[in-house]
Amino acid sequence: MIRIANVKAPLDLAPDGLVALAAHRLNLPVQSVLSARVAKKSVDARDKRDVHFVLTLDVALRADEQRVLRRLPSGVQASLLAPAKAVPSRRLASAPQPRPVVVGAGPAGLFAALALARAGACPLLLERGEDVQTRTQRVQAFFAGGAFSPQSNVQFGEGGAGTFSDGKLTTGIKDPRCRTVLDVFVSHGAPEEILYQQKPHIGTDRLAAVVRGIREEIVRLGGEVRFRARLCALHVRGGRVAAVAYETPEGMREEAARAVVLAIGHSARDTFEMLLDLGVPLQPKPFSLGARIEHPQRVIDRAQYGAFAGHPALGAADYKLAVHLPSGRDVYTFCMCPGGEVVAATSEAGGVVTNGMSAFARDGENANSALLVGISPADFPGDHPLAGMQLQREWERRAFRAGGGDYRAPAQRVEDFLLGRESAALGAVRPTYRPGVTPGDLRACLPGFVTEAMREAIPLLDRRLHGFAMPDAVLIGPETRSSSPVRILRGEDGQSVGLPGREPAGESAGYAGGITSAAVDGLRAAERVLHALAPETF
Ligand SMILES: Cc1cc2nc3c(=O)[nH]c(=O)nc-3n(C[C@H](O)[C@H](O)[C@H](O)COP(=O)(O)OP(=O)(O)OC[C@H]3O[C@@H](n4cnc5c(N)ncnc54)[C@H](O)[C@@H]3O)c2cc1C
Structure with missing residues (x-):
């Protein structure tokens, strides 16, 4: 098998055209190519007159592969593809007593529990929310x-924060476990294309079944999953974790535990407070504040794909923009959801928080993205470890009041926002946020330095994406939970500083951001637990 990189392909290439494309690229007769499949796929839209796919192809040949590689046409990048090595599955000789406990059934906790279950460790997974x-x-x-x-x-709830999301799986981390994460998703029903798309996504409509499938595998392998089970205390004996206490509708429960993977995400404010009371070192960390911005998807398609906008092979276009302002502030778009909707993402009563999600088809009328301003602990009200969390809560509550006190979110037309005037009504862009929006002024729900930076950035971003500053685009806010405002300090061994047995993982550890990196961090936490249990095997 050989791999050919950088193969230009037209948008309307049929799947059975891959063999001919590979043969053409290698300058071989079609009969010499046994099969060709896509290993990577991306869209090249830099030249709007020539939007096309760029493929990496894995090709099986009838001809001698070494010989073909020696005689490659100039400009063709190809190499021999080493057969994938089978990874021997490693298992514990017997299930440990006490069993490992994983707290939180988001990507980090689900993948930690899955890896533990596959190794025969029969974990207990506690989740404060309900089944998906x-x-x-x-x-x-x-x-x-x-x-x-x-x-x-x-x-909160099974699947974690990303369940009502676009299910984007792109990540900046380079870790071989990323492939494991994708394979697990596909084996539980995610579309196979996530294995080769440059920007894979699952969509909220498919995620729920995938999440349920992962849970069912954990249970089938001897793990236990308890919903409506909120961790509220860690008992420490002899300087290490000895037990967990959790609240259920039937009352308090306790479970002996020497290894606890804490995969509680970035919104478990009560749990952060509990950890702080226990003396666990927490550190404030930079995060971002801003709002969602909604445009008609066709405006984004046109800006990105020109005359190719609407081509069925392309689907809805995305974007990623950033600008560094003279003031030193960074303003950037984040978690863009093509054809999606803006969601009400609070985890506390009396708060308004925005985020975004899309179905797999990404076929909604609007595109949305967070427009965020990076902030640092110097912007927080004080140096308490949870000062960033207090700042989030303060603005979420103000937004609740500004929205009318019934979970509607404050919204403003971009033109009004730029002119510094309140929106009395919205225009042609119909906001997707449910339960609804209240036209007004975003200054009621975001600090002045944030709205100022956004105001400065929007016209600059419009130069990169024509239409970004369209007058009727809608800003809905505030977006406060794009990442954790606090980090649970980890030592070299990955465990919580000063408390052996507790493994902070995923967003709650403040080291992962996004579904894939949180899942990878969960796998790593499980590996550390297994290594501690059986160092000779793991
Ligand atoms: C609406 C939305 C859209 C998003 N879209 C994307 C996207 O498209 N792509 C992407 O990569 N990322 C996206 N994200 C971010 C992504 O979801 C998170 O980065 C990721 O889920 C973090 O995983 P985690 O397992 O660390 O934490 P979480 O997913 O937050 O999971 C933590 C879990 O712990 C549980 N928990 C908390 N405290 C306790 C306790 N005391 N006891 C028991 N259980 C507890 C919670 O209920 C929760 O289920 C999105 C987030 C949101 C909110």
């Missing part, structure tokens, strides 16, 4: 104007 089906019904009812649940919402 019940949670989905509750969240949809809240979006429709129903009651808010502080334990089962867009942040």
Whole structure:
């Protein structure tokens, strides 16, 4: 098998055209190529008159591969593809007593529990929220104007924070475990294309089934998953973790534990407070504040793909923009959701928080993205380890009041925002946020230095993406939870500083950001637990 990189392909290339494309690239007769499949796929839209795909192809030949490689046409990048090495599966001789405990069923916790279960460690997974089906019904009812649940919402519940998301799996980390994460998703029903797309995504409509499938595998392998089980204390004996205490609808429960993977995400404010009371070292860390911005998707498609906008092979276009302002502030777009909707992402009663999600098809009318301003602990009100969290909460509550006190979010037309005037009404862009928005002034729900930086940045970003500053685009805010405002300090061994047995993982550790990196961090935490249990095997 050989791999050919940088193969230009037209947008309307049929799947059975791959063999001919590979043969053409290698300057061989079509009959010499046994098969060709896509290993990587991206869109090249730099020249709007020539938007095309760029493929990496894995090709099996009838001809002698070494000979073909020696005689490659000039400009062709190809190499021999080493067969994948089978990784021997390693298992514990017997299930450990006490069993490892994983707290939080987001990507970090689910993948930690899965790796532990696959190794025969029969973990207990505790999740404060509900199973993904019940949670989905509750969240949809809240979006429709129903009651808010502080334990089962867009942040909390099986699947974690990314369940109501675009399911983007792009990550900046280079770690071989990323492939494991994708393989697990596909084996549980995610679309196979995530294995080769340059910017893979699953979509919220498919994520729920994938998450349920991972949980079912954990249980099938001897693990236990308890929902509506909120960790509220860690008991320490002899300087290390000895037990966990958790609250359930039936009352308090306790479980002996020598290894606890804490995968609680960035919104478990009560749990951060509990850890601080316990003396666990927490450190404030930079995060970002801003708002969601919504445009018609067709404006983004046109800006990115020119005359090719709307081509069925391209789907909805995305964007990623950033600007460094003379003031020193960084303003950037984040978690862009093509054809998606803006979601109500609070985890606390009396707060308004925005975020975004899309279905796999990304076929909604609007595009949305966070427009964020980076802030540092110097911007926090004081040097308390949880000062960033207090800042988030303060502005989320102000937004709740500004929205009308019923979970509607404050919204403003971009033109009004730039002119510094309140929006009395919205224009042609219909906001997707449910339960609804209240036209007004974003200055009521974000600090002045944040709105100032956004105001300065929007016209600059419009130069890079024509239409970004369109007058009727809508800003909905505040977006406060794009990453953790606090870091649980980890030592060299990955464990919490000063408390052996506790493994902070994922967003809660402040070292991961996004579904894939959190899942990878969960796998790493599981590996550390397994190594401690059986160093000769793991
Ligand atoms: C609406 C939305 C859209 C997003 N879109 C994307 C995207 O497209 N792509 C991407 O890469 N990232 C996205 N993210 C970010 C991504 O979801 C997070 O980075 C990721 O989920 C972090 O994983 P985690 O496992 O560390 O934490 P989380 O996913 O936050 O999971 C933590 C879990 O712990 C549980 N928990 C907390 N405290 C306790 C306790 N005391 N006891 C028991 N359980 C507890 C919570 O209920 C939660 O289920 C999005 C986030 C949101 C909110």
